[in-house]
Amino acid sequence: AQKVTQAQTEISVVEKEDVTLDCVYETRDTTYYLFWYKQPPSGELVFLIRRNSFDEQNEISGRYSWNFQKSTSSFNFTITASQVVDSAVYFCALKANFGNEKLTFGTGTRLTIIP
Amino acid sequence: NAGVTQTPKFRVLKTGQSMTLLCAQDMNHEYMYWYRQDPGMGLRLIHYSVGEGTTAKGEVPDGYNVSRLKKQNFLLGLESAAPSQTSVYFCASMGTLKLALDEQYFGPGTRLTVT
Secondary structure, rough: OOOOOOOOEEEEOOOOOEEOOOEEEOOOOOOOEEEEEEEEEOOOEEEEEEEEEEOOEEEOOEEEEOOOOOOHOOEEEEEEEHHHOOOOOEEEEEEEOOOOOOOEEEEEEEEEOOO | OOEEEOOOEEEEEEOOEEEEEHHHHHHHOOOOEEEEEOOOOOEEEEEEEEEOOOOOOOOOOOOOOEEEEOOOOEEEEEOOHHHHHHHHEEEEEEEEOOOOOOOOEEEEEEHHHHH
């Protein structure tokens, strides 16, 4: 069975602060794929990043960065110098290699950036 | 390309009524999904399809039926709506498992209220 845990239900930070969203996953597969999606107040789901289990390199895209650590089964997401437009619900998701047509989502973290 | 579209965007039903939600994608994707999103629960998979003419149960299939008569369309039916089915419903599609890193593309969602 697969599981994704996002323990932070809600986070509020003041604009320009850095913030890290935690994601911990469980899977028995040795090959798997991790994703982050953003859901802004408008409601649509926007794909942010994917990572496979063989690639533990951290990734940076502008103000966004992701830290993947297999040793702790975590795939954390950091926003640097947060902006009001970053306010959204963020979902972490897992797809195993076997039966990999399905995504398992975490319950999401609601991030509010206070101007 | 319109991507993934959903019809309708909003609907209010009375208990016991039936309705069908339509999902359409113009990306020639093989895989299509129906999720429901409830507060604090993340996205939960209702049913999915791995190709035209196929359907399979997800995590929360009870009370729903689906059909995939055409590759581009995936219909979600509620035969006898219940207040517990009040939710936001998202459709998603994905290209092919040949590229296991494929992400799912989401529609804009349908907000359903059952009174």
